[in-house]
Amino acid sequence: MPFSYASYMNRKKGKVFGMGNELQKQDALMKLLMQQRAKQDIAEVMTCNERSGHFGLSLSQEEATQLLECRNKSLETYQRIELSQTMLPKLIEYFCDSDYINQGDYLETLEALLGIFYEFKQESLDLLTDDELLTFMREQYDEICFGDLEYLEGTCLERFAEAIKGGYRGYQTTGGAGEYQQLSTEMRWDRELYQEVLRELFWR
């Protein structure tokens, strides 16, 4: 039977109140799409073992599946969706050569990092690209937090997100690198401070 737009509109008039359900249906379908891609995503995560193996880090098939489940939960928590590809290989790529991750806590750290990643994707109003955020995270994780995830989440990224919400856009030119010096309010062990303490201790 031919489809007529005009007659369809007439038949459907007054049926606009089902919109809430429609939206839920759409969300569910998009999640389904993500789940359908799960096998492919796991395979992608497993291929990362090749590179992370150089640093003594690897994930078993079971752990990769667990990581994916954790990603799904994080995405749901932060009301986000991955449509075309997963960010997990990128996350592994960025963090696998960190001195503060070892095989014993590899999976746990990755799970925490991806949760933090999605949280601040959302917190930064989606203004940061994946690379900008990961660059910032990795730099602070090693140089400022020394592997402390709570400090990364509660202080470094919190300050970065606040600055972005306040209109800061400098990260667009730096790609997220070297950003924290402007945001930090703590005095750190730079050369001058080190020498000053030395003087105080030994030449007083």
Next chain:
Amino acid sequence: MNIQIVEEIYGMEQLLPLVTMLSEKYTSKESTSISYETARMLMEAVLYTMGESLKNKAALTGEPPLPELLYEEGYQIILSKAKEAVKLYEQLMLHFEDYGCLNYRDTIVHGMPAFFLRYDARFRPMDHLLTLDYPLMCHRQDISGVDLILYYLKCIELEARFLSAFSVSSIRKVLERQHSSYESLYLDNICEPVLFTVLLCGIAGCPITDLEIGENELKRAAASFRGYTLDLAQEKIQNILNKMFASDTEFNQYFSKSARDFAVRIRNLPSFTS
């Protein structure tokens, strides 16, 4: 509404690749995830765009076209409608007269360009961005995006064409009778009181060019409706409008939609009951 139409033909599953394609464009492939809100916006954009294409098809026979084809066709239609709206607006602005009415001027002169600057045909085609504070005589609530803007501009152009038949000073007088500070406080449609005055003049048999009607003529016009039910009054007004715009079907079709409103207004005139 479009959600249901496209769903009936394709099913949501077939549309997800289009949403994925659009999300990659939206993030320039620099972000692997998007918020639910953005995903919904993109889905709505896909549905609106495909709906535009469907509107142009009187009937679909046999296999429905590929969603990608329908989407691309719809996108081109949206672009051409946006271009048509720009042209129409430019023509309208050549001889635009606001009759001193702030709301009219703000909406058309100051507000409308924002649409052309910020309308996003790819990612938010359903969002017309403007509140369109100046009301039309015949507003439509079932359309949005470029469809609404194009309809709005066409109506504004038609109303302006009708108003141009009268002198600016006579229209200002009509508006002044509506509100002494009409320049800043009159928020309704300009055409409506003008056409109503024309209608009353026509019924009372006095000249319409000055848009002036005396107390006696007003009483005479109102009296001619005494004893009429609302439906009969509407019919009578409809007949008058048909005669008035016999040579212009566009005017007739547009203004006829207000026949019932005018019937109610006539029945509400103080001289109707006195």
